[in-house]
Amino acid sequence: MTVETTSIDTLVVGAGQAGVAMSEHLSRHGVPHLVLERARIAERWRTARWDSLVANGPAWHDRFPNMAFAETAPDGFAPKEEVADYFVAYAKKFDAPIRTGIEVKRVVRNNGRPGFTVETSDGVMEARRVVVATGPFQKPVIPSIAPQDAALLQIHSADYRNPQQLPEGGVLVVGAGSSGVQIADELQRAGKRVFLSVGAHDRPPRAYRGRDFCWWLGVLGEWDAEVMKPGREHVTIAVSGARGGQTVDFRRLAHQGITLVGLTKSFEGNVAHFDADLAENIARGDENYLSLLDAADAYVARNGLDLPEEPDARLLPPDPECVTHPLLKLDLAQAGVTSIIWATGFATDFGWLQVDTFDGNGKPRHQRGVSKEPGVYFLGLPWLSRRGSAFIWGVWHDARHIADHIVMQRKYQTYYDGPDSQAKKPQPEQQVRATA
Numbered sequence: 001m002t003v004e005t006t007s008i009d010t011l012v013v014g015a016g017q018a019g020v021a022m023s024e025h026l027s028r029h030g031v032p033h034l035v036l037e038r039a040r041i042a043e044r045w046r047t048a049r050w051d052s053l054v055a056n057g058p059a060w061h062d063r064f065p066n067m068a069f070a071e072t073a074p075d076g077f078a079p080k081e082e083v084a085d086y087f088v089a090y091a092k093k094f095d096a097p098i099r100t101g102i103e104v105k106r107v108v109r110n111n112g113r114p115g116f117t118v119e120t121s122d123g124v125m126e127a128r129r130v131v132v133a134t135g136p137f138q139k140p141v142i143p144s145i146a147p148q149d150a151a152l153l154q155i156h157s158a159d160y161r162n163p164q165q166l167p168e169g170g171v172l173v174v175g176a177g178s179s180g181v182q183i184a185d186e187l188q189r190a191g192k193r194v195f196l197s198v199g200a201h202d203r204p205p206r207a208y209r210g211r212d213f214c215w216w217l218g219v220l221g222e223w224d225a226e227v228m229k230p231g232r233e234h235v236t237i238a239v240s241g242a243r244g245g246q247t248v249d250f251r252r253l254a255h256q257g258i259t260l261v262g263l264t265k266s267f268e269g270n271v272a273h274f275d276a277d278l279a280e281n282i283a284r285g286d287e288n289y290l291s292l293l294d295a296a297d298a299y300v301a302r303n304g305l306d307l308p309e310e311p312d313a314r315l316l317p318p319d320p321e322c323v324t325h326p327l328l329k330l331d332l333a334q335a336g337v338t339s340i341i342w343a344t345g346f347a348t349d350f351g352w353l354q355v356d357t358f359d360g361n362g363k364p365r366h367q368r369g370v371s372k373e374p375g376v377y378f379l380g381l382p383w384l385s386r387r388g389s390a391f392i393w394g395v396w397h398d399a400r401h402i403a404d405h406i407v408m409q410r411k412y413q414t415y416y417d418g419p420d421s422q423a424k425k426p427q428p429e430q431q432v433r434a435t436a
Contacts, residue, residue, distance in 0.1 A: 008034050010406060011118060011127035013104045015041045015096075018133035018380030020087050021064065021396040023096040025403035031410065035133075036120060038103035041091060044137060045084040051162045052186060053080045054241045055392075056178055061214040062392045064090060075212070077241030108354050114413075115375065116355070128375065128413075129406060132353060132364075135380040136390060139347040146342070147267040152332065157183060157343040163190035169338030170194065172272065172330070174264045176201050177236030180343030181248050185240075188258050193336060197274065198250060198281050199263040202288040203238040206247040208296050209307040213239070216296050223388035236345075238285070247289075250282050254320035261327050270332045278326045279319070286316065348381075369402045375409075377402045 012022050015037030026033045040046070055062045060074035067090055072078040078086070091098055099122075106119040107130055118125040140156035147154075153167055157179040163186060170193035173184040184196040204213040217223050238248040254260050262278040293313060300307050330337070350358065357365055357373035365372040368385040378384065379402060380395050388394030 006034075006123065007126045008032060009127070009410070010034075010129040010131060011036065011116075011125060012131040012133050013107075014133035014135065014380075015087075015091070015098045015100065016044060016133065016135055016380070017042065017087060017392050018135055018395045018399065019098070019131075020091050020096060021399035022131050022133055022379055022402065023091065023098065024064075024094055024396075025399050026406070027094050027096065029403055029407045031403070031406060033097060034125075035096060035098040036102045036104055037098060037100045038121075040100055041098060042084040042087040044135070045080050045087075048137070048158050049080045050157070050160050050183065050186075052242065053182070054078060055080075055083055056239050056241050057214045057391065058212050058241070058245070061212070061218075064393065064396045067093065077245055104352060106352050106354060109356075109373070109375075129377070129409070130353075130375065131377045131379055131402065132350070133379045134348075136348060136382055137346040138349045140342075141345050141347050142342045143264075143344055145264070145266050146340070147270070147272075147332075149270060151338075153339040155339075155341055157341055158346070160341055163187050163192060166192070166339045170336045171339045171341060172264075172332065172337050173197065173341045173343060175199070175236070175343030175345070176238055176250070177343060177345075178239050180341075181238050181253070182240050182242050183341055183343060184258055185242070185253060185256075188253075188256060193259075194257075195259045195261055195330065195335070195337065196250075196253065197261050197264040198278055200235045200281055201238045201285050202235055203248050203250075203285045204292050205289060205313060206239065206245045208293060208313055209300065209310050211296075211307065212245075213292070216292060216299075217387075220295055220299060223386065223394070225387045226385070228383055228387075249317065250285065251317040251320060251323070254322050255317060259327070260320070260322045261330065272330045272332060274326070274328055274330070276326065276328055279323050282323060290314065369398055370405055377405070 010026060010031055010033040012019050012033060012035040015035050019035045019037065020041070023033065023035050054077040058075050059069045059072040059078050063069060069078050069082060069086055071082055103121040104118060105121060107116050109116055115126055115128040116130055118127055140158045142156055160183055171187050172195045173180050174197040176196060176198040180196065184194050188194045206213060208216065240246060240248055250260055260278055262274040262276060262281065265273045265275050267273070350362065355373040355376055357371040357376055359365055364378050366378050369378045371378060379399055380390060382390040384398050385401065389398050
C-alpha cells in the first residue's frame with residue numbers, strides 16, 4: 001500500500017488568535033509552515049459564545065499591533081462576530097497558509113529520525129516542529145455535583161446563546177466570572193428570575209479616572225507579572241464590556257433583582273446547598289477593586305498626571321438582604337427554577353498530543369511556551385509567559401518569542417545538515433511517497 005505524506009517544517013494546530021499570530025511571525029521569518037484548523041478561522045468566537053457577547057477589553061487594546069478593528073471605535077468593545085472577522089482579515093493580510101476543515105487526531109515523535117508524524121482527518125503529515133495553538137477553552141467543565149434531574153435544563157455557558165433558548169421559569173447561574181455575570185445580567189433584564197452563585201473573584205473597575213482598567217494594568221506592570229499570586233489559582237475575574245462597558249458590582253446586581261448566593265456546594269435531590277461565604281467573597285472582591293484604585297491614585301501622584309479625580313468610585317452600595325441574610329439552600333422546584341447554567345470554566349484536552357511533555361496532572365511542561373519535548377511549543381495558554389498571555393495582544397507577543405526560538409533551532413539544524421543537504425531533503429509542503 002502506498003500513501004502520500006505531506007512534509008512541512010512547522011505545523012501549527014489551531015487557527016484562532018494564537019494560530020494566526022504564530023503564522024504571522026513565522027511568515028515574517030520565512031519559516032515554511034502550515035496552520036490546520038478543524039473548523040473555520042476563529043470558530044470559537046462565532047459558535048462557542050452567546051449572541052450578545054462583546055470583547056472584555058476595549059478595541060484599542062484587545063487587538064494585534066498591526067491592524068485596528070474596522071467598525072468598533074478604539075474605546076468601544078467589539079462584538080464577537082467582528083472579532084472573528086478581524087482574525088480572518090488579519091490572516092488575509094499576509095496570506096497565512098491556513099487549511100480549514102482538517103482535524104489533527106494524533107501527534108507522535110518519530111523514532112530514529114527528526115520530527116513528528118501527524119495523523120489528520122485529511123491524511124498523514126511529517127512535521128519537524130509542532131505548535132499547539134488550540135487555546136485554553138477546549139473542554140467545557142460541569143462539576144460532578146450537578147443534579148441528576150431530567151426536568152432541569154442544564155447547559156454550560158459555552159452552549160448558552162440567548163434568553164429565548166431557555167424554558168419558562170427561573171435560572172440558577174453557577175459561576176461569577178465574566179461569563180456568569182454577563183449571562184445572569186442578560187437573563188434578569190429579559191425578565192427571568194435569576195439566582196447567581198458567587199465564589200472567589202477579582203473585580204477590577206471597568207474604568208477609573210478616565211482610563212480603562214486595561215490601561216491601568218499596563219502602566220502598573222500587572223500585565224507583565226510572570227507568576228500568579230499564591231492562593232489566586234481559583235479566583236476568576238469579573239469584568240464586562242457589555243452595554244458600553246461597566247464595572248461589575250454584585251451589590252448593584254442584587255439591587256437590580258438578581259438573588260446572590262454563595263459558592264454552590266452540593267445538591268440533594270432538587271435542593272441546592274450553598275456555602276456561607278457570600279459576604280466574604282464580595283468583601284474580598286471589594287478589596288481587589290479598591291486596591292487597584294489605590295495603586296492608580298499613587299501612580300497619578302507619582303507621575304504628576306492630569307487625570308480627573310473620581311471620589312464616587314469608592315462609594316459602595318449598601319449590602320442587599322441576600323448578602324446580609326444569605327440563602328444556604330434553595331429548593332429549585334419551589335423557587336420555580338427550571339434551568340441551570342454552569343459558568344464553571346474549561347479544561348484543556350491534549351489527548352491527541354502523545355509526546356513526553358506533560359506532568360502528572362496533564363499540564364504542559366514548558367518555559368515561555370517552549371516545551372520539555374524538543375520541537376513542541378504551546379501558545380495561547382493562561383500565564384504562558386505572563387498575566388497577559390491568554391489575551392489577544394498578549395498571544396501575539398508570545399508568538400514572536402516562539403517564532404524566534406524556532407528560527408534559532410533552524411539555524412542549528414542548517415549548520416548540522418551542511419550547505420548541500422537542502423537539495424537532498426523534501427521541500428516545504430512536498431508530497432513524499434512512502435511505501436508500506
